[in-house]
Structures are given as structure tokens and as C-alpha cells.
Amino acid sequence: MRFLPLVLANLGRHKRRTVLTIISVALALFLFASLRSVVTTLNSGAEVSSASRMVVQNASAIVFTLPQSYANRLKAVPHVKAVTWANWFGGKYGDGRKFFATFAIDPESYVAMYPEIAVPDSQKEAFFHERTSAIAGEGLMKTFGWKLGQNVTFQGTIFPGDWTFTIRGVYHPTTKAIGDDSFMFRYDYLYEKYPAQVTPGWFILQIDDPSAAPQVAKAIDDQFRNSPAPTKTGTEAAFTQGFATMWGNVSLLMNTIGMAVVFAILLVTANAMMMSQRERTSEVAVLKTVGFSNVMIFSLVIIEAAVISLVGAALGLLTAALLPKLAGFDTGGFLPGFHVTAGTAVIGAGVALLLTVASGLVPALGAARLPVVQALRRVE
Amino acid sequence: MKIPFVYNVRSVLQRPVSTALTALGIGLVVAVFVAMLALANGFAMALVGTGSADNVIVLRRGADNELSSGIGRDAISIISSFPHVALAADGHPLVSPETYVVINVPRVGADTLAIANVVARGVSDRAFEVRRNIVVTEGRRFQSGKSEICVGQKLVGRFQNTAVGQTMRFAGRDWTVVCHFTAAGSSFESEIWGENEQFQGVFRGNVFQSLTFRLKDPKGFAEARRALQDDQRIQVDAHEERAFYADQSQLLGSILRFLAVMVTSIMAVGAVFGAVNTMYAAVSSRTPEIAVLLTLGFQPRSVLVSFLAESAVIALIGGVIGCLLALPMNGVVTSTTNWASFSELAFAFQVTPQLLLEGLIFSIVMGVVGGFFPARRASKMPVVQALR
Numbered sequence: 001m002r003f004l005p006l007v008l009a010n011l012g013r014h015k016r017r018t019v020l021t022i023i024s025v026a027l028a029l030f031l032f033a034s035l036r037s038v039v040t041t042l043n044s045g046a047e048v049s050s051a052s053r054m055v056v057q058n059a060s061a062i063v064f065t066l067p068q069s070y071a072n073r074l075k076a077v078p079h080v081k082a083v084t085w086a087n088w089f090g091g092k093y094g095d096g097r098k099f100f101a102t103f104a105i106d107p108e109s110y111v112a113m114y115p116e117i118a119v120p121d122s123q124k125e126a127f128f129h130e131r132t133s134a135i136a137g138e139g140l141m142k143t144f145g146w147k148l149g150q151n152v153t154f155q156g157t158i159f160p161g162d163w164t165f166t167i168r169g170v171y172h173p174t175t176k177a178i179g180d181d182s183f184m185f186r187y188d189y190l191y192e193k194y195p196a197q198v199t200p201g202w203f204i205l206q207i208d209d210p211s212a213a214p215q216v217a218k219a220i221d222d223q224f225r226n227s228p229a230p231t232k233t234g235t236e237a238a239f240t241q242g243f244a245t246m247w248g249n250v251s252l253l254m255n256t257i258g259m260a261v262v263f264a265i266l267l268v269t270a271n272a273m274m275m276s277q278r279e280r281t282s283e284v285a286v287l288k289t290v291g292f293s294n295v296m297i298f299s300l301v302i303i304e305a306a307v308i309s310l311v312g313a314a315l316g317l318l319t320a321a322l323l324p325k326l327a328g329f330d331t332g333g334f335l336p337g338f339h340v341t342a343g344t345a346v347i348g349a350g351v352a353l354l355l356t357v358a359s360g361l362v363p364a365l366g367a368a369r370l371p372v373v374q375a376l377r378r379v380e
Numbered sequence: 381m382k383i384p385f386v387y388n389v390r391s392v393l394q395r396p397v398s399t400a401l402t403a404l405g406i407g408l409v410v411a412v413f414v415a416m417l418a419l420a421n422g423f424a425m426a427l428v429g430t431g432s433a434d435n436v437i438v439l440r441r442g443a444d445n446e447l448s449s450g451i452g453r454d455a456i457s458i459i460s461s462f463p464h465v466a467l468a469a470d471g472h473p474l475v476s477p478e479t480y481v482v483i484n485v486p487r488v489g490a491d492t493l494a495i496a497n498v499v500a501r502g503v504s505d506r507a508f509e510v511r512r513n514i515v516v517t518e519g520r521r522f523q524s525g526k527s528e529i530c531v532g533q534k535l536v537g538r539f540q541n542t543a544v545g546q547t548m549r550f551a552g553r554d555w556t557v558v559c560h561f562t563a564a565g566s567s568f569e570s571e572i573w574g575e576n577e578q579f580q581g582v583f584r585g586n587v588f589q590s591l592t593f594r595l596k597d598p599k600g601f602a603e604a605r606r607a608l609q610d611d612q613r614i615q616v617d618a619h620e621e622r623a624f625y626a627d628q629s630q631l632l633g634s635i636l637r638f639l640a641v642m643v644t645s646i647m648a649v650g651a652v653f654g655a656v657n658t659m660y661a662a663v664s665s666r667t668p669e670i671a672v673l674l675t676l677g678f679q680p681r682s683v684l685v686s687f688l689a690e691s692a693v694i695a696l697i698g699g700v701i702g703c704l705l706a707l708p709m710n711g712v713v714t715s716t717t718n719w720a721s722f723s724e725l726a727f728a729f730q731v732t733p734q735l736l737l738e739g740l741i742f743s744i745v746m747g748v749v750g751g752f753f754p755a756r757r758a759s760k761m762p763v764v765q766a767l768r
Binding site: 023028156158232253257272275279 | 397398401402404405408409411412416419440441442443444445447448481482483484497550551552583631643646647649650651653654656657658660661664665722
């Protein structure tokens with residue numbers, strides 16, 4: 001650490017080059033962290049899911065519904081403690097440009113099933129007692145500037161017509177992986193308007209023992225195998241994972257781009273380090289002459305590379321973590337709960353170390369192995 | 381007088397490592413740029429190419445996609461008798477009332493998790509005439525009244541039991557695959573087609589989701605639309621088929637394009653910084669040379685141009701490398717979900733010559749921007765000091 005001033009002085013010699021290189025590294029890490037966060041956010045659905053929740057859907061396809069009568073039969077299956085159901089509504093609000101999830105839910109049982117969706121008790125009561133009431137995520141409230149108690153009108157796409165809801169509750173997700181921009185209203189309101197068509201889209205079960213999940217799934221699917229609506233039962237994690245895989249190769253794409261970015265910047269940094277060392281050949285010779293050991297010279301160069309990489313990486317990662325909040329960046333409703341995870345930050349730090357080694361190694365070795373006499377001869 | 385270009389080329393070759401690193405950095409940016417736009421292109425092309433300009437798709441009023449639509453049999457016959465509908469050679473109207481559902485199909489070699497949503501479209505026999513781009517590549521069309529299906533080419537090999545002669549099971553019935561078809565790369569190639577009367581029975585009951593018809597007068601869309609919407613017996617919306625499918629690509633297409641531009645412009649800044657560093661180093665290591673050039677009577681402007689050209693050459697080398705890196709992506713099939721219908725949509729990366737050209741121009745711009753300040757310093761060098 002005694003030599004830190006020397007390293008800093010070296011960095012300060014070409015201030016412009018140092019600053020540009022640091023910014024390059026920062027940009028690379030910013031991109032890397034942002035792209036990776038897209039992937040982690042997509043996969044975060046599986047984290048939210050509770051191991052004790054299972055989802056029952058129609059085996060044919062997600063667009064098909066299940067008979068209401070299944071609710072009681074599901075309740076009778078061993079290990080099942082509670083049952084609730086929901087239906088995808090697919091409405092449009094305003095010009096329909098902003099996409100958000102709208103569900104019809106069975107009020108009491110659904111709210112009890114999802115403690116992660118926190119609603120104040122008084123608002124919960126209001127929601128339970130008014131047929132046209134709804135609860136919305138706090139993010140959604142902000143996006144549209146809605147207020148508690150306001151009436152909002154949606155255009156139904158699957159269930160045609162104008163639907164007016166009164167917002168009686170605002171929920172706050174207790175975990176980041178749940179989006180704060182969903183809209184939920186009462187299933188009985190939907191049923192009242194379309195009694196002939198509305199049946200639950202999927203059932204959610206609470207089981208008493210997570211390890212019994214495979215048996216429960218088998219018991220349910222066997223029971224309904226030969227009915228008009230055969231079921232597909234799985235853990236909630238598998239259900240949300242199914243949505244994540246619908247993005248196809250997005251994860252691969254993001255990771256590939258992330259790698260390309262890091263590699264491109266590695267070239268820039270390595271080049272800058274090499275240029276610096278080439279210009280300093282004679283100085284290194286002088287340092288060696290006055291008694292600096294090869295190891296010492298080697299570490300000086302590596303430390304210089306480390307300062308550039310680490311400062312750049314810290315800047316980039318901080319920006320990636322803070323920018324979405326500061327700029328109010330909105331992912332168009334597609335990535336609820338977008339944030340940089342601790343894992344991403346750790347990997348980012350690893351990338352910075354890798355950059356240090358990869359960009360500093362060649363110049364550092366060159367400097368350490370520099371033959372003093374020859375190098376000095378070049379000094380006029 | 382101009383400084384000969386060969387001077388720059390030789391100077392570049394003098395510093396092979398530095399040049400190569402800078403060029404590679406720029407090359408990667410160009411490669412990502414081209415590849416991402418090729419992805420966005422391919423995605424948009426798949427949906428834009430799905431519709432024909434003179435076809436009209438009719439949905440229930442208010443429905444914004446086929447999945448949420450529903451049209452009764454009575455409405456189908458009313459629309460089929462409209463004077464705006466083109467007639468086939470045998471005098472029957474060129475209409476295809478269609479059922480549209482999304483079913484779960486397991487992928488090849490995968491566990492239970494990897495089940496994708498695939499569109500199953502029930503079509504009438506006329507559908508192959510209404511949609512000109514459908515070509516049966518293997519086997520024969522399904523026969524009316526039989527449990528037979530045709531599978532889009534892009535599903536073949538990626539999903540289980542899709543070969544001709546094999547049997548797929550869905551909706552509680554077995555279906556024999558009798559043909560494969562292509563549709564000029566459009567999203568139809570990611571669908572399973574069967575007879576509408578067969579699909580209706582097993583899926584959604586006695587209702588169709590959409591009706592597609594050929595216009596008698598290719599320019600008569602506005603008129604046909606008005607006539608359909610004014611008819612009090614039916615509650616429908618008419619859309620130009622091409623615009624309808626192109627709209628479905630808009631959301632994801634614009635996300636992809638936004639991503640491409642954002643990612644590459646941030647990367648470009650880094651690469652330009654690399655070029656700046658390289659060129660400054662080049663200028664300072666050649667201080668005496670530049671002074672000699674200026675002493676010989678070369679104008680400062682020529683020196684500026686010369687160094688800009690040098691930077692542009694390095695960048696162009698990078699651009700070529702980048703294009704070569706991105707080229708193998710052409711035609712690679714990938715898939716994502718068409719969020720308008722929650723269904724699998726396969727499409728190919730499309731690296732077009734125009735895209736490559738844009739990549740090369742992009743690289744030169746990076747080179748010129750990165751080289752400008754170093755070149756200016758070279759041109760403004762105080763000769764006397766530099767020669768010392």
C-alpha cells in the first residue's frame with residue numbers, strides 16, 4: 001500500500017485515457033448487470049412461489065377453463081388444506097397501450113392464500129363486501145394516477161363490454177419478485193355478467209406438506225383424467241417457470257450479449273494498459289535499477305489495472321442498481337419487480353476481477369521481465 | 381496536397397496488437413448491432429408476412445386478437461354472402477371461417493416443464509386458396525371429416541410426434557399428421573392446422589373465432605369494412621389481414637429494437653473510447669513524424685484527414701470482422717411467445733445486406749468520432765517543439 005501514490009500518479013499521467021477506460025468499464029458493467037437482471041427477473045417467478053402452493057389448470061391448454069364443481073372435489077383430496085381460484089380477464093384501460101395483468105379472484109380465499117400481497121385490513125373488508133370493488137397494485141395506481149375509491153372503466157376483450165370497478169384496496173407486494181402492477185377484482189362480479197361462460201381459469205391449492213406435492217398432483221390428475229376437462233397439476237414454481245420459458249431463448253440472448261459486451265470492453269482496457277506500459281518502458285527500467293524487484297513491478301501494474309477495473313465496475317453496478325428507480329424506468333409491464341439482485345452484483349465483481357487479470361497480466365509480465373540494460377539504452 | 385493513404389495503412393500495420401484489439405472491440409459492437417437487429421427483423425417479418433394485402437380478417441367487435449374473439453355460424457353465412465367477397469373459380473366465396481385455440485404440446489426431448497403453447501387453427505378447405513403463401517411440402521392436405529392435421533414446418537423436429545404419419549394427441553383425441561406446410565416464413569409455420577368442423581367439436585363448441593376472406597376489389601377494404609360494421613345483424617370488426625398480424629409484432633418488435641439500439645449505443649461509447657485511446661497513443665508516438673510532414677508543407681487539414689482516415693480504416697476492419705461474426709446467425713431459427721395469442725412463434729434471424737451495410741457505416745462512424753480529437757491534435761501540433 002506504500003506504493004499506492006505511485007500507482008495513482010501513473011494513472012494520473014494520462015488522465016484522459018484513465019477516465020475514458022474507467023467509463024468504458026463502467027458502461028460494460030452497467031449493461032452486463034442490466035441484461036442479467038432481465039434474466040433474473042424473468043426467473044424470479046419461481047422464487048415467489050411458495051412450496052406449499054400448487055396450481056391446477058386445464059390439461060388441454062391454458063385458455064381452457066375448469067368447472068366450478070372441481071373446487072369441492074379438490075378440497076377433498078388428502079393434504080389439500082385450502083382451495084381458491086382465479087380467472088384471466090384481459091381488459092384494456094384507456095387506449096390499451098399499457099399492458100398489465102387483470103384477474104378475477106375469489107376474494108376471501110385468494111387473499112388468504114397469498115399473504116405476499118399485502119392489503120390493509122380495512123381495505124380488505126371493503127373489498128370483501130362490495131361486489132364491484134377491486135384491488136390494484138401500488139405501481140399501477142401511480143402509473144394511471146388512480147385514487148382509492150375511484151371508479152375505473154375497462155373494456156373487456158375476452159368478456160366484451162364496459163366494466164366499471166371501484167378501487168377499494170391498494171396492495172403492496174412484500175417480496176420484490178411479485179409485481180406491483182396487477183389488478184384484481186371479484187370473481188362473482190365476472191360470473192354475474194357472464195354466468196354461462198365464466199368458470200375458473202385455474203385453481204390454487206394450499207397443501208399441508210410440500211413433500212406430498214407429487215402425490216397430490218397424481219391423485220388430482222388421475223381423478224379427472226376421463227372427465228370432459230382433464231387437469232394438469234403442478235407446483236406453483238413449475239407453473240410460473242412455464243411462463244418464464246415462454247420467453248424462449250431470451251435468457252440465452254441476454255447472456256450472450258452480456259458476454260460480448262464484457263469481452264469488447266476487455267479489449268479496450270487491455271489495449272489501454274498495454275499502451276501505458278509501452279510508454280513507460282524506460283521508467284520501469286529506472287525503477288528496477290533503483291532496486292524494485294520483479295514481483296514489485298508486476299504487482300504495481302496489476303494494481304493499476306485493478307484500480308481501473310474496480311472503480312469502473314463499482315460505478316457501473318451502482319448505476320445499474322439505482323438508475324431504474326431514479327429515472328422511474330418502466331419495463332412496459334413486462335418485467336414486474338425489475339431489480340439488480342445481490343447475485344448479479346457478486347458476478348459483476350467477479351467480472352471486474354477477471355478484467356483486472358486479463359488486462360493487466362500481459363503488460364505486467366512484460367514489465368517484470370524487462371531486461372534493464374536494453375531498456376535503459378533506449379533512454380537518451 | 382493529400383498525404384498518401386498508404387502512409388496510414390503502413391502505420392496501422394506498425395502497431396498490429398493495438399490495432400487488432402481496437403478493431404476487435406469495434407467488431408464486437410457491430411456484431412451485436414447486426415445480430416440484434418436481425419432478430420428484430422426476423423420477428424417482424426414473421427408476423428408482417430403472415431397476412432396478405434387483399435385479405436380481410438373479421439373478428440367479434442372489441443376483440444383485439446383471435447383468441448378472445450367469437451363469431452357464430454349465422455354471422456359467418458351472412459358475411460360469406462357479402463358482395464365484397466371474391467369468388468373462387470367454382471363460384472363459391474373465398475372465405476375461411478376458422479377456429480383458433482392454443483394447446484399444450486411437448487417439445488422434443490424435454491421434461492414435462494418444456495411444454496409450449498401452440499396455435500391449433502381449424503380452417504376450411506378454402507383456407508389454402510384464401511392464403512396464397514401456403515405450400516404443402518410433404519404429404520397431402522387433411523381430408524374433410526377425418527381426424528387429420530397438417531403441421532407447420534417450423535414445428536417439425538422441435539415438437540414431439542410431428543413427422544408425417546405420426547399421431548399427436550390433444551383435446552382427448554388422436555390426430556394423424558398428414559402433411560407439413562410452409563407459409564413463406566410467416567407465423568402460420570408455427571401452427572397446427574386441421575379442419576374447422578373437427579376442431580370445433582372438441583374445443584370451443586359451435587362458434588368460430590375469425591373469418592378471413594379475399595377481397596373482390598383489392599382496394600375495396602374501406603368499403604367492405606363499412607358495410608360489415610353497418611350491418612345490424614352482426615357485431616363484428618374487420619381488419620386488413622396484413623395490418624392485423626403486423627400489429628401483433630409491434631410490442632415485442634419495438635422492445636427488441638429498443639434493446640438493440642440501447643445496448644449497442646452504450647457499447648459503442650465504450651468502443652469509441654477505445655479508438656480515442658488508440659489514436660491518441662498513435663499520435664503521440666509519431667510526434668516527430670507528424671512534425672516532419674508539416675515541415676514538408678502538408679497542410680494541417682491534410683494531417684487531420686489523414687488521421688481520421690487511419691481511424692476509419694481501423695474501425696472498418698472491425699466492422700468487417702463484426703459482419704463476419706454476425707453472418708452465421710442468418711437463418712438460425714429461434715422462438716419466443718407471441719404475446720397477443722400467448723402462443724409459440726418460431727422465426728429466423730434475418731441478416732440482410734442492408735443491415736450489413738448499416739453495420740459497416742456504424743463502424744466507420746465510430747472510427748471517425750473516436751479519431752477526431754486525436755487527429756485534431758496532430759494537425760495543430762506546434763512544429764518546432766515537436767521536431768525538437
